[in-house]
Amino acid sequence: MERFIHLEATTCPLGLANVDTDQLIPARFMSRPRSEGYGRFLLHDLRFGPDGQSLGFMLDEARHAGAAIVVARRNFGTGSSREAAVYALWDFGIRCVIAPSFGDIFASNAVKNGLLPAQVSPEDAETILALLEGAEHPRLKVDLEDLRIEIGHRSFPFAIDAVRRLQLLNGWDDLDLTRRHAGEITAFRARRIAEAPWILPG
Amino acid sequence: MKQARTLFDKVWDSHVIVTREDGESLLWVDRHFVHEGSHHAFRQVEARGLPVAEPALTFGVADHYVPTRNRPAIDNPEIAGMVERLSANAARHGFRLFGLEDPDQGIVHVVGPEQGLTLPGLLVVCGDSHTSTHGALGAYAFGIGASEVAHVLMTQTLWQRKPKRMRIRIEGTLAPGLSAKDLALHVIRTIGADGARGHALEYAGEVISALSMEGRLTLCNMSIEAGARCAMVAPDTVTFAYLQGRPLAPEGEAFDRAEAVWRGLASDPDAVFDRDIALDASAIAPLVTWGVSPEDALPINARVPDPAEETDPARAGYLQQAIDYMGLEAGMRLEDVRVDRVFIGSCTNARIEDLRAAASVLRGRKAIVPGLVSPGSSRVKAQAEREGLDLIFREAGLEWADSGCSMCVGMNGDLVAAGERCASTTNRNFRGRQGKDARTHLMSPAMVAAAAVTGRLTDLRKLAGG
Numbered sequence: 001m002e003r004f005i006h007l008e009a010t011t012c013p014l015g016l017a018n019v020d021t022d023q024l025i026p027a028r029f030m031s032r033p034r035s036e037g038y039g040r041f042l043l044h045d046l047r048f049g050p051d052g053q054s055l056g057f058m059l060d061e062a063r064h065a066g067a068a069i070v071v072a073r074r075n076f077g078t079g080s081s082r083e084a085a086v087y088a089l090w091d092f093g094i095r096c097v098i099a100p101s102f103g104d105i106f107a108s109n110a111v112k113n114g115l116l117p118a119q120v121s122p123e124d125a126e127t128i129l130a131l132l133e134g135a136e137h138p139r140l141k142v143d144l145e146d147l148r149i150e151i152g153h154r155s156f157p158f159a160i161d162a163v164r165r166l167q168l169l170n171g172w173d174d175l176d177l178t179r180r181h182a183g184e185i186t187a188f189r190a191r192r193i194a195e196a197p198w199i200l201p202g
Numbered sequence: 203m204k205q206a207r208t209l210f211d212k213v214w215d216s217h218v219i220v221t222r223e224d225g226e227s228l229l230w231v232d233r234h235f236v237h238e239g240s241h242h243a244f245r246q247v248e249a250r251g252l253p254v255a256e257p258a259l260t261f262g263v264a265d266h267y268v269p270t271r272n273r274p275a276i277d278n279p280e281i282a283g284m285v286e287r288l289s290a291n292a293a294r295h296g297f298r299l300f301g302l303e304d305p306d307q308g309i310v311h312v313v314g315p316e317q318g319l320t321l322p323g324l325l326v327v328c329g330d331s332h333t334s335t336h337g338a339l340g341a342y343a344f345g346i347g348a349s350e351v352a353h354v355l356m357t358q359t360l361w362q363r364k365p366k367r368m369r370i371r372i373e374g375t376l377a378p379g380l381s382a383k384d385l386a387l388h389v390i391r392t393i394g395a396d397g398a399r400g401h402a403l404e405y406a407g408e409v410i411s412a413l414s415m416e417g418r419l420t421l422c423n424m425s426i427e428a429g430a431r432c433a434m435v436a437p438d439t440v441t442f443a444y445l446q447g448r449p450l451a452p453e454g455e456a457f458d459r460a461e462a463v464w465r466g467l468a469s470d471p472d473a474v475f476d477r478d479i480a481l482d483a484s485a486i487a488p489l490v491t492w493g494v495s496p497e498d499a500l501p502i503n504a505r506v507p508d509p510a511e512e513t514d515p516a517r518a519g520y521l522q523q524a525i526d527y528m529g530l531e532a533g534m535r536l537e538d539v540r541v542d543r544v545f546i547g548s549c550t551n552a553r554i555e556d557l558r559a560a561a562s563v564l565r566g567r568k569a570i571v572p573g574l575v576s577p578g579s580s581r582v583k584a585q586a587e588r589e590g591l592d593l594i595f596r597e598a599g600l601e602w603a604d605s606g607c608s609m610c611v612g613m614n615g616d617l618v619a620a621g622e623r624c625a626s627t628t629n630r631n632f633r634g635r636q637g638k639d640a641r642t643h644l645m646s647p648a649m650v651a652a653a654a655v656t657g658r659l660t661d662l663r664k665l666a667g668g
Binding site for chain 1: 239258318323330347395450451638
């Protein structure tokens with residue numbers, strides 16, 4: 001997994017609340033193989049009309065070209081468990097989403113793919129959005145070591161679960177960590193089946 | 203003296219293999235359900251070259267993409283490929299598959315409880331957010347993403363941080379004609395679509411005790427729409443009666459031994475919750491959603507919100523965008539909203555009790571808009587046909603189809619056309635959920651049936667009265 005330490009990048013002030021995973025990637029694209037890249041499917045129905053023409057959505061505006069950070073309002077990534085929502089963000093080039101709250105499953109999926117879900121207070125989200133909207137070149141600096149977001153001379157704190165922070169900083173993979181506990185897993189399995197034999201069905 | 207524990211604490215504790223210093227716990231998984239949409243995860247397993255760790259605890263169900271008409275043929279080659287890949291993975295790794303031609307096939311969250319695979323005290327996961335459904339039986343059940351599905355396939359374990367505990371007690375009596383769906387929408391509109399985020403939710407109170415297992419499944423199913431990590435109901439006589447005789451549940455003495463353990467799972471009387479909320483069910487009217495989030499729910503006799511009356515500009519903007527997407531007018535009566543079609547189905551509301559509730563409204567009446575009924579499982583379908591419910595739906599003019607996720611998510615091609623408005627028993631009214639530019643109004647099965655009869659959002663109580 002790719003490490004996330006700090007990032008300075010063009011930022012798109014999306015500003016939407018309740019950006020659900022059906023918007024992040026509509027279900028009809030999810031049978032496609034990842035090898036094609038999922039970037040074009042990101043927020044597809046907000047970005048493209050019936051004939052595939054661009055609707056001029058802010059993500060596609062010239063001033064946001066190359067954006068690697070988006071800022072949204074509350075409850076980003078709410079909805080289904082589709083990890084494809086993260087694949088779409090990642091393949092588009094997004095490495096960090098800043099919002100006052102995230103869907104739990106989305107936040108977990110994000111970290112497992114190296115994408116930072118940075119939680120800010122609702123007030124700070126409003127301030128950051130206003131600063132970005134007024135900026136000629138909307139850019140942010142996100143520092144995961146210090147848990148700070150910088151825009152111009154302004155600085156804002158953000159939160160992320162301490163373990164997830166370490167995973168992102170180190171690019172740790174869950175499976176490698178789990179395999180160190182192989183012996184404990186085997187012992188637990190035997191105990192679990194002895195105590196609750198009904199876990200083996202039929 | 204032992205510390206008082208909640209239902210969630212007890213199930214959590216019995217699954218912890220190891221807890222790291224940083225607070226993350228490695229948990230044992232008792233049940234892993236996979237579906238044809240789990241292809242990303244199987245590809246990760248293949249890339250690692252590892253076997254499935256516990257095929258006897260892994261169950262495959264074909265539901266997300268399967269056709270609901272003219273089975274077992276699958277016209278779309280992309281979908282046929284996905285269903286075949288699931289079958290191939292089941293064969294290669296040796297786990298039980300509820301495939302397209304299996305008489306026990308259905309939607310995973312209907313099949314698990316119905317087969318007796320979902321039991322109290324189990325840890326249940328699936329690569330689908332509505333896995334919260336299974337908590338109705340007192341299981342700790344939650345949805346996971348593809349990376350976690352792959353991790354469970356390879357290790358039968360998951361890393362988790364213990365969520366906070368939240369209880370919602372619902373007292374009073376639910377008015378006639380109202381159902382668990384109205385309860386669920388009431389909870390979500392009260393606490394918000396992220397109101398239970400980061401929490402393990404337990405439902406308690408006299409309304410929950412009186413609720414059937416089907417109703418509890420609906421309520422726990424919708425809890426993810428309030429952001430809950432999982433939702434649970436303590437196992438009781440309703441639970442045990444439901445489980446008796448299920449095909450894969452323990453039998454005889456084995457059942458009795460299990461039941462003795464399950465009886466001890468209820469929260470201790472002095473257990474402490476991080477949040478404790480009390481709601482009164484008596485005041486609830488039938489609810490429908492008007493907007494694009496399940497929290498956008500209102501009593502049927504209400505009006506569409508007016509952004510001009512909103513002081514917070516961000517909120518006003520949200521309301522206006524939702525109204526525009528939904529093709530409504532600010533301040534219009536919900537009962538004046540015309541619908542183009544109805545859908546009765548999904549893991550939320552397609553169990554036998556749901557079909558009975560809808561059929562009781564449609565009996566002797568005609569739907570004036572088209573609609574689709576997709577039972578929650580092939581078993582539910584067979585049961586409904588034994589009861590003659592299929593005839594009621596057909597005579598009312600609705601289409602009676604096979605089981606799958608169908609028009610809830612539209613992956614199989616059962617879509618609501620752009621600009622069309624659907625009264626739906628499903629769980630998400632997100633933009634584009636039932637099809638690009640489709641408009642979804644969530645409500646109970648009886649309310650969907652009422653909307654089918656009048657062609658608009660309808661107060662079921664008025665229909666019954668006149």
